[in-house]
Amino acid sequence: MTEANGAVTRPKPNPLDPIELGVLTACYDASLRRREMISMLADAIGVSADEVFYTWMMRRKWLLDHYGQHRRLGTSGWAYFFHGYECDLRHDDGRLLRYDFGPGGRVDTFTAWGVLQYVITSMLPWSDYSDLKLWLRGTEAAPARFAGDLGKMGVVWDTLATRGMFQPAAPDLVALQSHYTSVGPDGLTYIRFPRETPETTIIDCAVAHRLVLSPIGVRILDDYTVAQPADPRR
């Protein structure tokens, strides 16, 4: 769009409501935390930061023999717990940061459940998310990390997704896995890649659907930051 004076302007998308903006901010915030913390996790298992995911997936015997599936990180108060295609970092104060790893071991990927756990357990020195916590908390008594209501989160999540705030980390790999996926006569879903497919490709395909912020999502956060005197993402 071009204004009368020739300046190019971007059309303004409809604003998000405070809860939607809070969840979108938390997606970004949690990604920052994961980037901050990955070195500590990597050091704890004796690999470089970009090798953490593949070490768990492909060098598991070595990892289990030397460090274990779960372990405290010295006197930091943090402990890691690898499971599935994920790793939880848990602090003694209750904070939980979940790595929903993406292709290549990237750590900016997220899921609704991981972001919900981050919000519900977050506290100083991280963001407190007081209002968001109140809104997302479930009614049942549960340990803090399970206290978020996935149904409530899902409503916000679907709105953000519909408005284009997220995108899959690697759509090409999602399509590749889909090509080799079929439903058997027993009703189960089978994934069978050709024999020559590299192990890293198969692993990357398994997490390729995980989400990252889209350019629209990043722009919304940028616009909001510009409009605020203090950066709510810090």
Added chain:
Amino acid sequence: MTPQSLNVIGSTQLEVFRVTVDEMAQAMTVDPGIFWANAIQRDGPIEVWEINGERFLFNGNHRYHAAMSIGADIPTEAVVVVDKTGSVIPTFRFNQMVWIPGRK
């Protein structure tokens, strides 16, 4: 389908947490539909790796054991079987697995 009909003989993880299994079994009893929908959204489907003709749990260990413990069915849409022939990931037969008293 029954957990047994998946023909899984073990897992790629050594440990299972008793309280987590019991809590999942309880939730499965109260409302299986909600349990499985939430479980898939949280942690993805139960993923079974087929390694050289034998099946091992890669993801969803606690859900599988919860279903086993109460004789509940597992929805077919909650299971993915991945051909991992040649994988060198460590595997543990069910009778080798270590049951830990607490929560995952």
